[in-house]
Amino acid sequence: MAEYDVTFIEREEREARFLIRGVTPAFANGIRRAMIADVPTFSIDTVRVIENSSVMFDEQIGLRLGLVPLTTPLGDFDIGDEVTLALDVEGPGTAYSGDLVANDEMVEAADTDIPIIELKEDQRLELEADAVLETGRDHAKHQGGVAVSYRHLQGVENVGERDEFADDESHIIRGVIEDDGDLIPTEDFGNDLTNRYPDTEVKVEDVPGAFVFHVETDGSFDVDTLVTEATATLRSRAEALTDAVAL
Amino acid sequence: MELRVIEKGDTSLSIEVAGEDHTFMNVLKGALLETDGVAAATYDMNPEQSGGQTDPILTIKTEDNTDALDALETGAQRVVEKADALETAYNTAA
Numbered sequence: 001m002a003e004y005d006v007t008f009i010e011r012e013e014r015e016a017r018f019l020i021r022g023v024t025p026a027f028a029n030g031i032r033r034a035m036i037a038d039v040p041t042f043s044i045d046t047v048r049v050i051e052n053s054s055v056m057f058d059e060q061i062g063l064r065l066g067l068v069p070l071t072t073p074l075g076d077f078d079i080g081d082e083v084t085l086a087l088d089v090e091g092p093g094t095a096y097s098g099d100l101v102a103n104d105e106m107v108e109a110a111d112t113d114i115p116i117i118e119l120k121e122d123q124r125l126e127l128e129a130d131a132v133l134e135t136g137r138d139h140a141k142h143q144g145g146v147a148v149s150y151r152h153l154q155g156v157e158n159v160g161e162r163d164e165f166a167d168d169e170s171h172i173i174r175g176v177i178e179d180d181g182d183l184i185p186t187e188d189f190g191n192d193l194t195n196r197y198p199d200t201e202v203k204v205e206d207v208p209g210a211f212v213f214h215v216e217t218d219g220s221f222d223v224d225t226l227v228t229e230a231t232a233t234l235r236s237r238a239e240a241l242t243d244a245v246a247l
Numbered sequence: 248m249e250l251r252v253i254e255k256g257d258t259s260l261s262i263e264v265a266g267e268d269h270t271f272m273n274v275l276k277g278a279l280l281e282t283d284g285v286a287a288a289t290y291d292m293n294p295e296q297s298g299g300q301t302d303p304i305l306t307i308k309t310e311d312n313t314d315a316l317d318a319l320e321t322g323a324q325r326v327v328e329k330a331d332a333l334e335t336a337y338n339t340a341a
Contacts, residue, residue: 003332004332004333004335004336005336006333006336006337006339006340006341007340008340008341011341018337018340020333020336023333024277024281025277026273026274026276026277026278027274027277027278027329027333029273029274030270030271030273030274030277031333033269033270034270037270038270137268224337224341227337228334228337228338231330231333231334231337232330232334234270234271234274234326234329234330235326235327235330235331237248237267237271237326238271238275238323238324238326238327238330239323239327240248241248241250241264241275241319241323242320242323242324242327243248244248244249244250245250245316245319245320245323246320
């Protein structure tokens with residue numbers, strides 16, 4: 001039955017662009033939504049301040065800490081699991097996300113250079129924080145996928161020469177085009193079809209069932225993990241439904 | 248997953264699916280519409296603006312020779328197959 005075909009256009013650890021063929025709009029949207037809201041990540045949720053003589057209130061520091069992406073090894077934890085982190089920085093200097101030390105070495109700040117607060121002479125920030133594994137549905141700070149979207153693959157077809165006296169207008173499009181089986185990101189020709197097909201009349205049409213996904217994670221895990229886990233949440237819900245119906 | 252049957256006939260079914268939102272319901276609805284023997288399938292997230300009711304209600308109507316509950320099972324199975332197929336395709340490309 002369902003037969004999909006995936007082709008990568010760009011592929012890095014935290015960001016990727018890939019084409020899925022043969023997918024229905026409903027399923028494409030389901031994966032997108034699952035990537036945003038249903039794949040859990042660790043985020044600081046409770047902070048116990050031991051000393052805060054910085055210029056910011058505890059609550060402000062707490063908010064900033066919550067937004068720090070933490071690496072999340074999903075196989076080893078369940079939703080609701082907690083990890084404790086500690087931070088102790090004395091001024092003058094800046095407290096960075098990299099100064100957070102967890103009691104579990106698998107969990108750490110995904111980026112170590114996020115400033116939490118700048119401390120002056122005699123200022124100090126010392127605290128303990130509990131990070132909890134939750135989903136983006138619970139709070140946006142738990143979103144693993146920060147920029148997840150898709151658009152149709154656009155087929156470009158050459159339909160003859162452009163009218164000799166036609167206006168010299170640009171033809172801006174974004175995304176990925178398919179020309180004779182080749183996949184070309186529109187950035188390659190400045191997003192302007194007239195650069196790629198000068199003096200040519202072209203027809204642009206969405207290719208049915210072909211979606212180009214753009215996925216970017218916050219560093220909690222790589223793109224592969226995000227896609228696989230999002231698919232797994234859909235599957236586990238469908239399995240739970242099958243079981244519930246069978247009863 | 249908690250289900251509560253609201254109405255059940257031979258070829259029709261209305262069922263409340265607790266704790267789900269558009270993410271799963273729309274995928275399921277899409278899969279049901281592709282399933283043989285299903286005449287109509289839809290879901291409503293906020294039925295008749297009923298104060299506070301936000302769990303989706305799935306409604307299925309089937310052809311004469313298909314039981315609605317069986318169709319739901321087939322539809323759910325289809326979502327599992329789709330998820331498997333996507334994972335395989337992704338890992339092949341990766």
